[in-house]
Amino acid sequence: MLKLARRGGAWTFVAGTFFLTVLSPACAAQESPNPTYIVRHDRWSDSDERDYEHFIAAIGESDCATLNECLHSRANPFAASDPPSRRFESDCADLPYVLRFYFAWKRGLPFSYASAVAPRDGSADDIRYSRMGNKVSARTDVRSGRNALEAIARLRADISTATYRIHPDLDGTDLYSPAIKPGSIRPGTVVYDTAGHVAIVYRVDPDGRVHSFDAHTDFTLTQMTFDVRFARMRPSQGSGFKNWRPLRLTGAERAADGSLRGGHVEIAANKDIADFSTEQFYGTGPRPADAAWASGPFTVNGERLDFYDFVRARLAGKLMFHPVREVAEMTGSLCNDLQYRAAAVDLSRALASRPHPVRLPRNIYGTDGDWEMFSTPSRDARLKTAFKYLRDTAQRFVEMDRKGDRTHLAYSGTDLPADLLKAYRRAAAACTISYHRSDGSTVSLSFGEARARLFALSFDPYHCPERRWGAHDPRELATCREDADKRAWYDAEQPLRNQIDRTYDARMDFTLEDLHHQPAIATPDTDVEGYLEQITRKQARN
Template sequence: MRIGGYAIAVALCLWVGGALAESLPAGTMSPVVSGLDMLDPNAAPAPAGLQWRILKPEWSASDERAYGEFIRAIGLSGCRTVDECLRGPANIYRASDPAGSSFFADCADLPYVLRAYFAWKNGLPFSYVSGVAAIGESNDLRYSRYGNYVFQRTDILTPSDGHWPNARYVLTNISNMISSAMYRFAPKPREGDFFDFYPVKIAPGAIRAGTNIYDPNGHVAVVYDVDDEGRIRFIDSHPDNTLTRGSYGRRFVRASPPMGAGFKNWRPPKLIGASRASDGSYVGGHMVAAMDGQLPDWSDEQFYGTERGASWSAGRFVYKGETLDYYDYVRRAVAGHDIIYDPLAETRGMVKGLCDDLHYRAMAIDVAVQAGINSQPQPSRLPENIYGTSGDWETYSTPSRDARLKVSFQELKDQIAKFLAMRKAGSKNITYGGAYLARDLSAAYREAAGACTVVWTASDGSRRQMSFEEARKRLFDFSFDPYQCPERRWGAQGAELATCRDDSVKRSWYEAERRLRNQSERTYDAKMGFSLEELRAAVPASGRDAAPDVDVLSMLGKAADEKSASAIDGLRR
């Protein structure tokens, strides 16, 4: 048995247009519907190990806590694929799975697959969005400008004939139906049925293990831990079924409210009108959802600010009288107290997080090479949009992943610069007992970077090593193109390229894609089906001429020099 396999969900947050467009209002595009026939979970008696018996009519507070513990255990386990996570020791329910079970989830599927799996194992009701359409016109529902609305839902129910739903079919349908379009909605949807999630207040307990994070650039993650200092840690999955971990930050962008960016909790469904069978399970009935006013942690403040302005982007985030950057506000508000930053420890932690991201990238490239994508001919054009498409490009390329990595490197530099500014301003929110912060930050960076070694596989199968600082230097040379050799995927130069088997056409494409590599912004609304000649001509939307500066050590060296010069001037005076 394969649940949600590659044949069903081959692309990150994939949607496939269906045959329901004629029922939609004018100006909308085809809804997100199945590209394959839906499997009826009640069509035939389910095998004993796959029966979904509904034993409770609603989720209790203890069920939600148990779900959070389930997610936290997976997050802390170190598992590297969705299948490994659910078949490994972190999953306390694994022994009840039928022999040979396997699991798949891309980014958008992951919150649904995990919650559906937990509901199945605990006899809980479950319902999910199975069709959305754009508000206004949209070429791709994952990136609709004005968000989406729900026109179809699927409830998991036991019919009166007593055929319990087949959990395998439910999970398969989820992997086939769900996309990031199901997360793209305004705080208060204007039409349609209810969405599965709702926006939450930025507060302790509201953002917790099991909360989901939606990036309107087409990515979804699941929170597995929030520590006492307000660090939000998440797991996310990818088209190759790998599962990675990270910490919340600027890689998750803010956007206009209809795009629905940010933190979302599951809207609890309740089964009503069901009858009780002799075995204690519930039969029939229908699902209703809690309304916004019934949800104590519902809030739209992450869209508009704690103090609203003339527009959503003019809203201010104020914590204890101090106006903060949104991401700083999130950390303090989730912690529930002032954060006293230790700049040296924070720097080490951020470098460690980036090192983890580089290791995850190595996994993704290895998967692409094992699939033989780099041995295939280079296509004559790029996809219509390199950040949001389908097929092999979506499964094995890394433009979105690389863009998030670049943003995180830039965030590291910006945060270290902020520590220097806080120290200079005498901020009460920084703790440092030394005399030369720039020098000590440089030492902390070098220490953490020195502990990071990235190992990658070359075309000849040899294993090569790269230091953290070398990876930082090559960051904008990393190829996102899966048709190119692993040496170019890692920005190799000179003799290191000797094992690369790319022909002259692929070499030309690598050079022509440089301007695309230089940008860290993900432009999902741009048409990017460029030919080699168009890239060479630097046509609009084909990138930027220069890469941003992410050189932390250079910045710290200049700051240290300025400190020394200032000290010398003081002595002279």
């Protein structure tokens, strides 16, 4: 984490010789607890955009656990303008919009958003997962005099992940597809995963790694780096990086108090945005047809790369891995993910005492109500993907080292597998995950124990906390208050727990009997320690 320090009238994050100036608290002190939204400027200036970047970076670098904590913390330069009783909540889809509007409100800037979308082919059952994507069907300009808190509530009701599922060629949207280059991928850039998740970039490292934070249905915030957890999908589904379009309030009248009243917000078109680009969808060569979108190559300095390496290479200027450091940091990030999961499971404990429904939701990954709020199938699938990615990345580094690749591998030691194993073990040893059993007692798991239980962790909120954490020892399970029906559901859901891919278009409203006929699914290898131990033992024998 960066450290917060005071320099003159501004808050500054300090990391070595790098200084990131955030907004002056004096700006916030001038704000009133009055929730009225007043527009005083007809557009967002370059300075406003830079300050918004600093605002997002400060939240991302803080240790706040929810949006409400963040906006009432010193990470927010406007915190003094909000009474302690004022509460802010957001899930993943709402978060970019809530933060963008909040900043606009506090700075007197215009704001407009797509308040409704519809499937382009008119055939989607759930527009959050429409196959051919969506189009904007209505817009809302938030006008001076509106109660800002009511506007946020309305905005949250209007926005879903369907809002992001839009082809990059379409105008009239809130966000556009930027070029993958320094300055274009920046704090405040939005990242959309078509499997139904959204995050906000808060930092780009010198080596090109992109850090983001996201929100969940329980309103907790978590952090992650950009990797294979954000899958590339067809352009019509709008996956990947997105920036806010420039906008301008036209036709407004300046009132006696200096506010701008009335008027209409105009949104910049793709052709008028300097860094608009569809290269993240079609590659860096000639644009292929939409049907062949995945065939487009990604090339940097004459070298063909996969998409994720391309992003790093473009943002850093060259593709360079620091294997020992990266394995340690990825392990630490997974520890954080496990801690976040512990908090989420704790919030769902009350549901474990209720009878299990006779059917699962139509799709366990995309639904609503108690299941959406308290289940963890998407979170768990992303966790499994991240563990697999760590194991695969360690193998990739070992194979690059064997080939003597020093063009992309920054390593000066003599035994990379052993050094990776040491780095992994140090990071893992620093991680303990604790959860509360059904009787309130605490169980602590090591990082290795949590990884070994990965495919036993129940995503089902109607299961006891012990099952949610994959307990198998009778002593640990002794406090689990489950009947035979709950146990049968836990056992029958194993094929769903073995899934690492989230399939949002599949029917999953299974009964217990239906689950008994689901095919077995093999689990991928997520054991990075086992892999590195095997390599080091083989080297020792040779």
